[in-house]
Amino acid sequence: MPHLYFAIDGGSGGHLLTALAGSDPYVRQVASPRHANLLIIVEPINQKLLPAVIEVAKALPRPAHALLVRTDENELDQFPGIDSTSLEENLPGSRQITANSLGTVLAAVLHAGQGAELNLLDTSESQEETIQLPPKEEQEMATELAVLSLGPIQPFTAGSLRLFLICDGEQVVSARVESGYAYRGIAQAIMQAEWQRGLVLARALDPLAPLACQLAFVRALEQLQGWLPPVGVTMLREAAVALERVQNVLWWGVRFMRLLDDAFLTERFYGLATALDGCRSLLWQEPPKIWIAPQQNLTSHSVGRSEAINHLGQVLRGVEALRKNVEQNRWLTLRTRDIGVLSAQSLRIAGVSGPVLRASERGNGDVQSRLVARLDVTVDDLERAIEVLAASEVSSAHGAEWQVPAGETRMIVQGPRGDIGLHVVSNGGERPAHIEWQRPSAVLLPLLPEILAGQKLTDAETIVASLDLAMAEADG
Amino acid sequence: MNTIVLALLVLVCLLVGTYGIAVLQQLILLGPRRAGAALQWPIANALLLLRQEDLMPRGADGFLFRSAPFIALAVVSLTALVIPLGPHLIGFDPSIGLFYFVVLLSPFVVSLMNAGWSQNSKEGLFSTFRAAAYLVSYEVPLGFAAIGPVMAAQSLSTQRIVETQAGLWYVVWQPLGLVIYLLAALFVTFRHPFDSALAGDELEGGVFAEYSGPRLLLFKIALDAIFLILMAMGVVLFFGGWQGPWLPGPVWFVLKTFLLAGIVLWAARFLPRLRHDQILSLSWKILLPASLLNITLVGILTLFIPGGGR
Numbered sequence: 001m002p003h004l005y006f007a008i009d010g011g012s013g014g015h016l017l018t019a020l021a022g023s024d025p026y027v028r029q030v031a032s033p034r035h036a037n038l039l040i041i042v043e044p045i046n047q048k049l050l051p052a053v054i055e056v057a058k059a060l061p062r063p064a065h066a067l068l069v070r071t072d073e074n075e076l077d078q079f080p081g082i083d084s085t086s087l088e089e090n091l092p093g094s095r096q097i098t099a100n101s102l103g104t105v106l107a108a109v110l111h112a113g114q115g116a117e118l119n120l121l122d123t124s125e126s127q128e129e130t131i132q133l134p135p136k137e138e139q140e141m142a143t144e145l146a147v148l149s150l151g152p153i154q155p156f157t158a159g160s161l162r163l164f165l166i167c168d169g170e171q172v173v174s175a176r177v178e179s180g181y182a183y184r185g186i187a188q189a190i191m192q193a194e195w196q197r198g199l200v201l202a203r204a205l206d207p208l209a210p211l212a213c214q215l216a217f218v219r220a221l222e223q224l225q226g227w228l229p230p231v232g233v234t235m236l237r238e239a240a241v242a243l244e245r246v247q248n249v250l251w252w253g254v255r256f257m258r259l260l261d262d263a264f265l266t267e268r269f270y271g272l273a274t275a276l277d278g279c280r281s282l283l284w285q286e287p288p289k290i291w292i293a294p295q296q297n298l299t300s301h302s303v304g305r306s307e308a309i310n311h312l313g314q315v316l317r318g319v320e321a322l323r324k325n326v327e328q329n330r331w332l333t334l335r336t337r338d339i340g341v342l343s344a345q346s347l348r349i350a351g352v353s354g355p356v357l358r359a360s361e362r363g364n365g366d367v368q369s370r371l372v373a374r375l376d377v378t379v380d381d382l383e384r385a386i387e388v389l390a391a392s393e394v395s396s397a398h399g400a401e402w403q404v405p406a407g408e409t410r411m412i413v414q415g416p417r418g419d420i421g422l423h424v425v426s427n428g429g430e431r432p433a434h435i436e437w438q439r440p441s442a443v444l445l446p447l448l449p450e451i452l453a454g455q456k457l458t459d460a461e462t463i464v465a466s467l468d469l470a471m472a473e474a475d476g
Numbered sequence: 477m478n479t480i481v482l483a484l485l486v487l488v489c490l491l492v493g494t495y496g497i498a499v500l501q502q503l504i505l506l507g508p509r510r511a512g513a514a515l516q517w518p519i520a521n522a523l524l525l526l527r528q529e530d531l532m533p534r535g536a537d538g539f540l541f542r543s544a545p546f547i548a549l550a551v552v553s554l555t556a557l558v559i560p561l562g563p564h565l566i567g568f569d570p571s572i573g574l575f576y577f578v579v580l581l582s583p584f585v586v587s588l589m590n591a592g593w594s595q596n597s598k599e600g601l602f603s604t605f606r607a608a609a610y611l612v613s614y615e616v617p618l619g620f621a622a623i624g625p626v627m628a629a630q631s632l633s634t635q636r637i638v639e640t641q642a643g644l645w646y647v648v649w650q651p652l653g654l655v656i657y658l659l660a661a662l663f664v665t666f667r668h669p670f671d672s673a674l675a676g677d678e679l680e681g682g683v684f685a686e687y688s689g690p691r692l693l694l695f696k697i698a699l700d701a702i703f704l705i706l707m708a709m710g711v712v713l714f715f716g717g718w719q720g721p722w723l724p725g726p727v728w729f730v731l732k733t734f735l736l737a738g739i740v741l742w743a744a745r746f747l748p749r750l751r752h753d754q755i756l757s758l759s760w761k762i763l764l765p766a767s768l769l770n771i772t773l774v775g776i777l778t779l780f781i782p783g784g785g786r
Contacts, residue, residue: 002520025506025513026520032681034531034688037524061529061688148598169605170752259678260748261668263505331669331747334754457602458751461678 001113002026006036006060008053011182011472012071012207013042014158015251019102019277020109021258022270027109031155033059038112039066040105041094044082049160049181052152054090058120065112066094069105071207078193078201079184093119131164131176143168148457152181156259156464158208158252159471165452165460172460175452177445183475187435194430195221196402203289205420205437206473208251211244211288212415216422220411221294224404224426229295239388240288241413242381246315247276248416249355249378252468253322256371259465260335265325272318279315282308283389293400309389316382323375326368336368340451340463351443354418356467367459367466374468404428417441417468441467441474483553486567490556493708493730494701495519497737501700504741525696528689533595536686540594545687545694547587552701555580559708560635562718562725573634574626577709578619581664584702585611588666588673591695592683603682606673606752607666613759614663620767621657624650624774625713634709638717647714649777652770654714656763658740661706663759665699667740669747670755678749707737 007017007029017040021029030036033056045053057066068087088094093116097108133145146167152160160181166173186205190198202217203210215237222229229237253269284291326332342352344360355374362376363369406428412421421438444467452460495518502514532541557567558577570576585607592604626632628650629640647654663670674682684695711717711732718725720732750758 002517002524004521004524025502025510025517030681032685034686035681035684035692037528061531063527146598146601148602167602170602257748261671262748263668263745265748331750335748335751456751456753458672458678 002028003038003109003112004028004030004036005038005040005109006030006033006056008039008041008045008056008153009159010041010043010045010049011159011184011470011475012044012204013069014208014255014470015247016069016071016099016102016105017042018251018254019274020105022254022266023102023106024110027106034061036060037064038109039064039118040069040109041066041087042069042071043087044079044184045087046081046181046183047083047086048183049152050086050090052160052181053087054120056153057091057118060118062117064118065115066091066118067108067112068094068096069099070096071099078189079186079204080188081183081185091118091120093117133166145173150461152178155255156461157469157471158255159469159475161469161471163448163452163460163464165457167457170457172452172455172457175449175460177448179445179471180475182471184472186476187437190435191432194402195404195432198432199293204472205439205476206415206470208248208470208473209244209415209417209420211292212241212413212420214289215241215292216411216413216420218292218294219413220409220422220424221404223409223411224407224424225295225401227295227401235388237292239385240284240292242385243276243280243283245414245416246378246381246385247273247280248468249374250276252374256465259461260332262332265322265332268318268322268325272315272322275311275318276315279308279311282311295401309386312382312386312389316379316386319375319378319382323372323379326371326375333368335462336371336466337366338364339367339455339459340466341366342447342451346447350447352418352440352447354415354440356418356444367462370466412438415440417470417473437476439473439476441469441471442476444469445474482567486556487553489561490553490701490704491697493704494697496734497700497704500734500738501741504738504745522693525689525693530689530691531686533597533686535596537594537596540590542691544587544591544594545691545698547590548584548698549694549701551580551584551587552698552705555702555705558634559705560638560712560717561729565718565726566635569633569635572632574622574632574637577634578615578622581618582611582615584698585664588683591687592673595686597686599679599685600683603673603679603685607683609752609756610663610670610673613756614660617656617759617763617767618660618664620764620771621653621660622713623771624653627771627774628778634712638712638719641716642719644781645714645716649781650714650770650774652766653774654710656767656770657710657713659758659763661710662740662744663755665703665706667703668744669750672749672752672755704733704737707740708733710736
């Protein structure tokens, strides 16, 4: 029995859904809910996104099934922006699973037909949200403008975002961005939790890059505690975060190439991404999220495992070959060059960092240069990680320390989409007095209307995809 | 009675051939190691769609929405009639067979436009405009590419065009015509990389965004079938049709058709989906001048190649 599924990503399912789409020949993702017999929803779904989810569920032809996927990281009760019960109530007949791995989700998808059918009784249709067009100019020859509402469930960001594009034919005249569909209230949740619990919640800021967020929190704590980690510990932490950045770039590459419908490059990215995930699982006895803890002098680990490092070397060579291919691929260039150009100066003013800024500083800031810049960063990260992992020695470990004296600190960690910053204020109590995150995707959102105006409709989606927006992180 | 039997035979051949194309696509997508899945997927998918609800969106134009997939399939079936599978194996062989074939391709695109227009959604409307733009731009190069073999055979009969290639296939001295024909064939069949009217994720499935169940299945069959027909006509025009040594004519024809289809589908994997304006530029700025050049070259070559201008 084949499964044609339509996927809704609440913000934390980017990698999982991307991996799922190529994992089994009998499980295929479709572009329209009308073509699907299965709805996969990766939680959390907040109150703003819920109506759109229900509309999508109604659009599925019957018989249909729904699978609610809750990842390990999503302990939904902790987030003030999420009402975890309303989704199940609104989608009677849906089945909920907790995803520990891609295999768990795939098994659930393959057996989805054996469960209860989706049973939505309300058949009323809500009005599609739109925006008012600008007043029509009295010209003898003028085309009529149209508002095209893309999203909030769309394939070009990881998580939900709505774009209102005012189009003159295929030309985007202006754009409006509506975010907040992946908002969970991370900062408030951390401030209401104890320090140790805050470490777990910090991972959820960007569910696609939990280690980088966690490391920012850990370093802030250590700085407040006045503890400086040994060089070896710092390097191993950096290596773990670097491999996370690589993982993000490779899965983003799969999503981006799928959007362009380039089967060959999609396969190449997919192969490298799965190979890297294999290496990461071999590399550590305990996952880094366990051993990156404040004042932990490291680790229960198996660094230096030659097999994993050899595999990482193969991934590195694969990425280098891919980079060469991407640069020399004339057809890809045709679709990606000279569109969505962002100047380095405007990016610096907006506070943008990471591969997007690098693409504008070292290239001409278009979609192609962002693609190349991400692969460049990946090559650098892999080289550094291999070097560190091959050289590091085993140290003894001791327990993490959770007493945080009064003080204030700012910390920045390089995440896959740019610098993840954290401002922490402690009054010496059990909980943080103030938490504020600097979110790299969030600073890109205000730039979208400017960058999309004047572009072709098709390019608009490619441009947004090239920015690799993680909406959970952008909405906070 | 003979006509009914013949029509049924053509339909059966078309459905079997379409299944073959669907399997070929899956083989290229999944790789030969998953041949079992490639063989099963088209049937499993068809059964799944047959079980599904046949939905129609609110505010849709009921007649156009419901009729569009039937028109598409009917048009494909009619074009299949003039494809010669063997020396005496052809639905019907009018003296203007190739002209009939090219003319009938337009209603196929019109059926897709009906599908997009009727569904009362902006995604469908944008896709319809794209399909309409392609309708004009593919026909000219496709027709001009087909003129080369017509000039050489001095006939519009498809069977006659095959017979005149007994000594030398036209691809040998009309390779440019073949390239233009194949690119234009990808246009008309909305195949990757020229599939922006169907649009995949870009516009939620484009003209098919609101179709579900059996009608979606009909469209999928029609799309695969029209691709099969265009590849078959490519074999007729450039690869000597059913002609070949040792094996019976129909076997040669099927082998050549699927080989050509496989090569085209495989090569398309390496390309990203082109933007609609790039597709139109390719048609008007490159394919059209190239097809005129091809006609000129063929005109000259027919004077020199033995049997070229019979």
